[in-house]
Amino acid sequence: MTDPDVDLIHVEVAYAREDVQVILGLDVPQGTTLEQAIQQSGILDRFPEIDLDKNKVGVFGKISKRDAILRENDRVEIYRPLIADPKASRRKRAEKKTHTDDTVK
Template identity: 90%
Template structure:
């Protein structure tokens, strides 16, 4: 058996669930075995991206001892659009002075 963690975070709550799984367990299997999908019904296993230690991974990736499986929420705002909006605001602020 190896020990891994499955993590998910919302704005209001975070969960990191530790579990022991068999050697050769995939990322997808660990998510299922952790019970996190029951705790957070908004997680869509087909749509939410997943990774190991901050790096996007395939669901069939084999886990290793002490891996942290992470389930990512979809972005609410396009990062490029957000940067553009901030830059425009800064330009307007400096022009107004």
């Protein structure tokens, strides 16, 4: 049961896999942290592969600490670990582009 004297804010908790995207809306007391909102949303039960010690979290695409305080209408995002090294991916794309440019000339 909620205390009528506590001001609530609306936030969303989002998580995406290749096969499914979920955004859960919930009302939480002012002063709620990212981690508390994630716990209260139930998303950890729905996606047991989420490990908050490994998955980074953020608000609207900006990495944040789990103890960051949420504001009205924030969207908490749980990020999956990268599959490929970003540096290696950029290098591979650059090599491919250079090769393509050479064959066109």
